Structures are given as C-alpha cells and as structure tokens.
Amino acid sequence: MSDFTLPMTRQRPFDPPEEVAELRQQASMHRMTYADGHVGWLVTGYAEARAVLAHPGFSNRPEKMHSPIPARLELVKERGYGVPRGWFLRMDAPEHTRYRKLLTGQFTVRRMKALESRIAEITNACLDDMAAAGGPVDLVQAFALPIPSLVICELLGVPYDDRAQFQEDSKILVNLETKADDVLAALGRVSAYLHGLIQRKRKEPADDLLSGLIESGELDDEELTGVAFLLLVAGHETTANMLGLGTYALLTNPDQLAAMRDDPSVVDNGVEELLRYLTIIHLGPFRLATEDVEISGNLIKEGEMVGVHLPVVNRDPSRFPDGEHLDVTRPAGGHMTFGHGIHQCLGQQLARAEMRIAYPALLRRFPALRLAVTPEEVPMRSDMSIYGVHRLPVTW
Known part of the structure; x- marks a missing residue:
C-alpha cells in the first residue's frame, strides 16, 4: 500500500481517522x-510501536x-533540518x-509533589473566576489553558504576565498549515524572550527549574534557551488540550462524567483512560532507520522513515x-500517549497531577456543567500537531 498518505481529519471527534483505523485491521x-x-512506513500495531520506539537502530534527529x-516541506527549504542546541527531544544518545x-534531576518527585x-x-x-463570570464561557480560555500555563510558568520561573505572546506563538508553531516564514518568526520571538529571561535569572536566581539549570553550570545560554523553549511550549500545549x-x-458521555465526578477512587484510572482514548499526539512520533x-x-531498510500512529496504536484490541469505547473504570495502564523508550515524556507526572486535580474539581464545582452549543459545533484542532478543541463553549 505504498500510495497511502497520512490523513489528518477525524470523521468523529474522539476517534482516529477511519482510514488509519481500517489499516490496523489489515496489518x-x-x-x-x-x-x-519518500516511501516509508506507518505503524498501527501496539507491539510494533513499542519495538520501533525502543530500538537503538532508529534516530530522532531530523536531518534526513x-x-x-506538505506545509512542512517549505520550512525545510527555508531553514534546513538542523537541531537547535538544547532541543534534546530531537537528539539521539549520547547527546x-x-x-x-x-533535566531528570530537576523534575524531582519532591518538586512535583510540592x-x-x-x-x-x-x-x-x-x-x-468562572463562577463569578457566569456561563456561558469558553472552557479553553477560562480553565483548560490557564491551569497548565500557570503551572509551567511557575515551575520554570517564567512570569505569567508574559504569557500572551508565547501562547500565541505556540499556536503558530503547532499549526500544521503555518507558513515557513511565520514559523521562523515565532521561533525567533520565543527564543529571544527566553534568552533575555535567562540573562535576568543569572543575576537574580530563584527557586525554579531554570535557575536550577543555570546553577548546575552544565549548559550555556544557547542550550538553556533551547531547553526552556521545549519545556515551555510542551508544558502548556499538551495538558491544556487534554x-x-x-x-x-x-x-x-454522561455516565463516564458521573463516575469521574462522584467516585474519587476512579479518578486516577480515569485520567489514564482519557489519555489512552483521546491520544492528543495527532502526528507521529517519527523515526529514521539508521x-x-x-x-x-x-x-525496514536504512534511510527509511517510520511513523507511529499513536491514536490507533492506543486502541489496538490485542x-x-x-x-473503541471510553470506560474510566477500565484498567488503562500501558498506553503510549507519553511515548516509549528514551524519549518518553519527561513531564508526564506533572501532566497527570494537573489532570487528577483539575477534572474532578471542575465537575464537582459545576455539577450541571454542559455544552453551550451542539456537539457538532465544537471546533476541533485537526490542523494542529497536538489534537484537541479550539474552543469549548460551556454553561451550567
């Protein structure tokens, strides 16, 4: 099936594209x-996905x-495939x-618990603030986005008052249709802001992750900027969309909502099930066979690309x-929403903590919470590398 190309549109908001789901039934x-x-590979099976992501014969570096x-080809022509210093997600061992x-030394259990x-x-x-404003509200702007944004800002030591520009730039960067010039401009703005912030923290360190990295003396300013960039963008885009x-x-799914709202013993597992069922990593991960x-x-021959389709992999019936069904009481461990192997998400415990706290708090505060539009009117992020909703109008 070498003529198959990757579809982005989901026919139903919570399910993977039908074309990919059908492929998994075949092989x-x-x-x-x-x-x-280029003719490469697409992985839709769970065991095969784990094997690819754990195998040392695959590279995560983008050069080849x-x-x-298609929109990303223009960016390659403009910039090339170099890896900015500090962008550890696009590097292989030993770098x-x-x-x-x-970074593992900074994401300590003590810091996450605190x-x-x-x-x-x-x-x-x-x-x-939601209660004071009254419904309807856009839950993305009122709840889903500010919680992880505030948390990652406090963790890193980024002033929350500066959030407007980097949130806008993050949207530009994860939009799969953004023009190359706009991507490069957004990269430049966020990097310049963080470089200036690091200069200030060298003079006035605080009890935050960036100050801790500076104090270690292991990274220069360019590396610190790259690391901070990845953590800042990933730290609020992912959890906000979840x-x-x-x-x-x-x-x-009212019965699932009731279980998450009314039974505290369900919440931890419910978070794992939502992570599995929804799988917001809409595109990739991708690897190159070395x-x-x-x-x-x-x-898989040397030089061939392999894409892992996580939304389908996380529904492999084996x-x-x-x-295919959401069941917050189902033992949901083992999903690959946070990846697998050496590149497994560094901030996954922080993301879990945010969801374990936020979901039940929202549902208990507003037991009559409901959509303020029809389900079909909710705009989906099919154009983004991280899936979710652009807006979620709700009332109570």
Whole structure:
C-alpha cells in the first residue's frame, strides 16, 4: 500500500481517522508515501510501536527525515533540518542522554509533589473566576489553558504576565498549515524572550527549574534557551488540550462524567483512560532507520522513515479489548500517549497531577456543567500537531 498518505481529519471527534483505523485491521505495519514522495512506513500495531520506539537502530534527529505534511516541506527549504542546541527531544544518545539526565534531576518527585497544592490553588482560582463570570464561557480560555500555563510558568520561573505572546506563538508553531516564514518568526520571538529571561535569572536566581539549570553550570545560554523553549511550549500545549478535549468527551458521555465526578477512587484510572482514548499526539512520533531493522517480519531498510500512529496504536484490541469505547473504570495502564523508550515524556507526572486535580474539581464545582452549543459545533484542532478543541463553549 505504498500510495497511502497520512490523513489528518477525524470523521468523529474522539476517534482516529477511519482510514488509519481500517489499516490496523489489515496489518500492524504499512507502506506509506511521505509528502516529498519518500516511501516509508506507518505503524498501527501496539507491539510494533513499542519495538520501533525502543530500538537503538532508529534516530530522532531530523536531518534526513521526510515530512508527512506538505506545509512542512517549505520550512525545510527555508531553514534546513538542523537541531537547535538544547532541543534534546530531537537528539539521539549520547547527546540526548546528557540533557535528559540533567533535566531528570530537576523534575524531582519532591518538586512535583510540592506543586500539587499549588495546582489545586490555581484550579480553584479559575473555577472562582468562572463562577463569578457566569456561563456561558469558553472552557479553553477560562480553565483548560490557564491551569497548565500557570503551572509551567511557575515551575520554570517564567512570569505569567508574559504569557500572551508565547501562547500565541505556540499556536503558530503547532499549526500544521503555518507558513515557513511565520514559523521562523515565532521561533525567533520565543527564543529571544527566553534568552533575555535567562540573562535576568543569572543575576537574580530563584527557586525554579531554570535557575536550577543555570546553577548546575552544565549548559550555556544557547542550550538553556533551547531547553526552556521545549519545556515551555510542551508544558502548556499538551495538558491544556487534554483538559479541553477530555472535558468535551466526558460531557458527551454522561455516565463516564458521573463516575469521574462522584467516585474519587476512579479518578486516577480515569485520567489514564482519557489519555489512552483521546491520544492528543495527532502526528507521529517519527523515526529514521539508521540501519536495517526487522520488526514483526517487516524489513525496514536504512534511510527509511517510520511513523507511529499513536491514536490507533492506543486502541489496538490485542492490548486494549473494546478500546473503541471510553470506560474510566477500565484498567488503562500501558498506553503510549507519553511515548516509549528514551524519549518518553519527561513531564508526564506533572501532566497527570494537573489532570487528577483539575477534572474532578471542575465537575464537582459545576455539577450541571454542559455544552453551550451542539456537539457538532465544537471546533476541533485537526490542523494542529497536538489534537484537541479550539474552543469549548460551556454553561451550567
């Protein structure tokens, strides 16, 4: 099936594209044509996805990668495929190992635990503001976006009052249709802002992650800027979309909403099930074979691209029976929404904490919470690399 190209539109808001789901029923790996004509692979099976993401014969560096999205080809022509210093997510060992080890020392259990009370305070403040304003409101702007934005700003030591520009630039960067010039301009603005912030923190350090990285003396300013860039964008884009899309899913599944609202023992598992069922990583991850690798009887040749379709992988019936349905009581561990292997999400415990606190707090404060529009009117982020809702009008 070498003529298959990757679809982005989901026919139903919570389900993967039908074309990809149908492929998984046929086989777990498929030939796929990338935007520049390169014929590589698409992985739709759970076991095969884990094997690819854990295998040392695949690279995450972008220099020789092929994009599945036509709009991104223009960016490659403008900028090339270099990896900015500090962008550890696009590096391989041992370079990646150095950054990962340093950052793991900052994402300590103590720091994450200490943040929980602050997450609860931030959540309650958002709910107070919602109650004072009265419905209807856009839950994305009133709740889903400010909670992780405030948390990541406090964790990193970024002034929250500066959020407007970097939130706007983040949207530009994850929009798959953004022109190359606009992407480069957004990259430049965020990087320049963070570089200036790092200069200030060198003079006036505080009890935050960026100050801790500066104090370690392991990274220069360019590396610090790159690391901060990744953490800032990823830290609010991902959880914000899980909070928005997850609430939308619960509002359209009243029995699941009631379980999350009324039974505290369900919440931890419910968060895992929402992560699995919704899988907001809409595109990728992608890897490049640096040697010939055999996965489940398929020979991936050196130089070939492999894309893992996580929304379909997380519904593989061999691992998740009846996975097409949302069930917050189902044991949902083992999903790959946070990835697998050496690039597994560094901030996953922080994201879990935010969701465990925010979902039940919202549902208990507003037990009559409901959509203020029809489900069909909710605008979906099919044009973004991170899936979710653009807006979620709600009332109570």
